[in-house]
Amino acid sequence: MRAKEFIPEGRDTKPIRKSVKQSMSNLSTYNTLDNNNHPYLAYRFGIALAGSPDSDMDKTTALGSNFTMSDYTDADTEIRKGAERVMGIKSSTSTGKGSKELNTVNTTSPIATPKKNKYGI
Numbered sequence: 001m002r003a004k005e006f007i008p009e010g011r012d013t014k015p016i017r018k019s020v021k022q023s024m025s026n027l028s029t030y031n032t033l034d035n036n037n038h039p040y041l042a043y044r045f046g047i048a049l050a051g052s053p054d055s056d057m058d059k060t061t062a063l064g065s066n067f068t069m070s071d072y073t074d075a076d077t078e079i080r081k082g083a084e085r086v087m088g089i090k091s092s093t094s095t096g097k098g099s100k101e102l103n104t105v106n107t108t109s110p111i112a113t114p115k116k117n118k119y120g121i
Contacts, residue, residue, distance in 0.1 A: 040065030066092070 020027070033042040040060075048057055071077040084090060 038065075 016027070030042075030045070032038070033045050035042050044059060051057060069080065071080055
C-alpha cells in the first residue's frame with residue numbers, strides 16, 4: 001500500500017479559480033507559512049517583509065515560537081516540574097533562579113531643570 005492511498009491530505013485541494021487568476025496580479029502562496037500550523041514563521045515573514053530588501057534579520061529569535069514560562073514562586077516550579085515529569089519532557093534552556101537589575105539606570109534626568117524667569121520663579 002502506498003502512502004498516497006491512505007493519506008487524504010492535499011487530494012481535496014482545489015486549484016485557484018480562473019476568475020481569481022485573472023483578477024489577482026502576482027498572487028503567491030506559501031505552504032510552509034501555514035498560519036494554522038506555523039503562525040510564528042508567518043509572523044517572522046511579515047517582519048522580514050517590513051525591512052526587505054535593504055535589511056537582514058534572523059529567521060527566528062532565541063525564544064521563537066517555543067512554549068515559554070517563568071516560575072515566580074517555588075510552588076510554580078514544583079507545578080512545572082510535575083507537569084514535565086508527567087509529559088516526559090525537560091526544558092531546553094533556563095536562566096536560573098533570581099533576577100538582578102542591570103546597571104544601566106539613568107542617574108541624571110533627561111529633562112532639563114526649569115530656568116527661573118525674570119521674577120525669580
